[in-house]
Amino acid sequence: HSNREMWFQDFFPPNVCPINAKANTFYGIMFDAGSTGTRIHIYTFVQKSPENLPELEGEIFESVKPGLSAYADQPEKGAETVKRLLDMAIDAVPPHLWKKTPVVLKATAGLRLLSEEKAQALLLEVKEVFEESPFLVPEDSVSIMDGSYEGILAWITVNFLTGQLSGQNQHTVGTLDLGGASTQITFLPRFEETLKETPGDFLTSFEMFNSTYKLYTHSYLGFGLKAARLATLGALNMEAVDGQMFRSSCLPKQLEAEWHFGGVKYRYGGNKEGETGFKPCYLEVLKVVKGKLHQPDEIRGSSFYAFSYYYDRAVDTNLIDYEQGGVLEVRDFERKAKEVCDNMERYNSASPFLCMDLTYITALLKEGFGFRDNTLLQLTKKVNNIETSWTLGATFHLLQSLGITY
Ligand SMILES: O=c1[nH]cnc2c1ncn2[C@@H]1O[C@H](COP(=O)(O)OP(=O)(O)O)[C@@H](O)[C@H]1O
Ligand SMILES: [Ca+2]
Incomplete structure (x- = not known):
């Protein structure tokens, strides 16, 4: 953008500034499959300039109980809880950015404690939910985290x-x-x-x-x-x-x-x-x-x-x-x-x-x-x-x- 196009930025707070909302906003969707519940975190970032790190602008957060491991014997039902949360992201992310927005789920101790077979069955069903969604599904998008x-x-x-990871001290x-x-x-x-x-x-x-x-x-x-x-x-x-x-x-x-x-x-x-x-x-x-x-x-x-x-x-x-x-x-x-x-x-x-x-x-x-x-x-x-x-x-x-x- 030329300086002429950006003049109005001074009048808007960053999150409602029309030019920010269009060109340089992007999203990331991270699921936390914990032992007691499953949560979705939808993060919004803004790249203010190409040479700086993107800034975190906000988060949409929702959770459901119980966690995936409670569906050890009904993996499809477990994946359904993930689908319901993912529907929130459909509403939160503008349609033209869906294809560029990655979605990932990482499971923690609840699934670590299940048998390999039951854990994998759950992860497979979740993977299917992701593939059916309009979002970007990276390799290894559904896994048990180390x-x-x-x-x-x-x-x-x-x-x-x-603020401890930026600057000097x-x-x-x-x-x-x-x-x-x-x-x-x-x-x-x-x-x-x-x-x-x-x-x-x-x-x-x-x-x-x-x-x-x-x-x-x-x-x-x-x-x-x-x-x-x-x-x-x-x-x-x-x-x-x-x-x-x-x-x-x-x-x-x-x-x-x-x-x-x-x-x-x-x-x-x-x-x-x-x-x-x-x-x-x-x-x-x-x-x-x-x-x-x-x-x-x-x-x-x-x-x-x-x-x-x-x-x-x-x-x-x-x-x-x-x-x-x-x-x-x-x-x-x-x-x-x-x-x-x-x-x-x-x-x-x-x-x-x-x-x-x-x-x-x-x-x-x-x-x-x-x-x-x-x-x-x-x-x-x-x-x-x-x-x-x-x-x-x-x-x-x-x-x-x-x-x-x-
Ligand atoms: O996004 C979050 N913000 C704040 N607390 C969280 C969040 N996600 C999980 N928790 C907290 O983590 C605890 C539950 O642990 P969890 O279900 O993740 O078990 P696990 O880590 O052993 O798999 C609860 O105290 C819950 O409030
Ligand atoms: Ca946890």
Whole structure:
């Protein structure tokens, strides 16, 4: 465009400027097939000038429950949930850009835990939905994501959104993601010592925005919040659970109920006769985490961004505001865990698992990763109105690999 054509840009905010909306806007569609739900993220980018990186302008986000793994035996029904979400993109993306807009789905721990055969059947049905859509379907558009990428891409998202990946003084922040079935920890080591003391498969080099980052990252499969509930109950990885009752001191004494996860039905309840409360619960949960995770010394003194179930449980117990998020210390989770677990009969919460969840989060942070009581956690759901999810990092990576950006 010549300068004459652009004169009116000064009068419009960028997103409604007519010339931007036409020539240099593009889209990327990323599906997150998580263990507890499937989500679509439709990102809008604007290329303001050919020599600069495109700017992220906005996001449309929608989610459905349960996740794909709940349709392990009905793959077509699972794919239908994806189709319903994809219909949103038909409305959101202008028709002349459909063919240029890539659509990708990445599945995480829910599908990792299924048998190869059932997982592949689900992915195949989703692939068919994509091929029938008017969008650009790249090779490998439907896959199970490697756990190390899950952490790296979330780290890219958070550090991009907080402005740490551009300009000179880069003070990147570490990230903690607690999903239903797995959990990730990711940070950029600052000390030589950390690199020396870390097992090789916890370190991954990654190139993004013309920089290479050597990150510490690991995904612990089976250590997500819901998998941890099963592990605490002694029901994780059980071949047959039919009719068996799983009891825990982390649950209300009189409770007896049923719970569906990953397509399996579990019966669970409280310790009718025995102990309940924080102390016995902590000991139970400790068995699940103690000695199972790598503890890098370097993280003890630093602060981390935390989201997903860390965020949700902090909201549930009024530790933070749902819209605002906030900064907590590790000990705040422990304080809440004690409060909830030692008053279970009086505590009228939405979930009977609240005590177990808070106790698990406390044990995971302290005994699992080795954080201190006063380690700071920045709880965030959105930065500048964009969800803190690995999906944005994955979309940058996708656009880069398609040559849409560099
Ligand atoms: O886009 C998002 N923004 C914020 N939170 C999200 C988003 N996607 C997933 N979550 C959170 O992730 C948690 C569920 O984990 P998920 O279902 O992804 O399990 P997984 O990561 O183990 O497969 C919930 O706390 C949910 O709120
Ligand atoms: Ca997730």
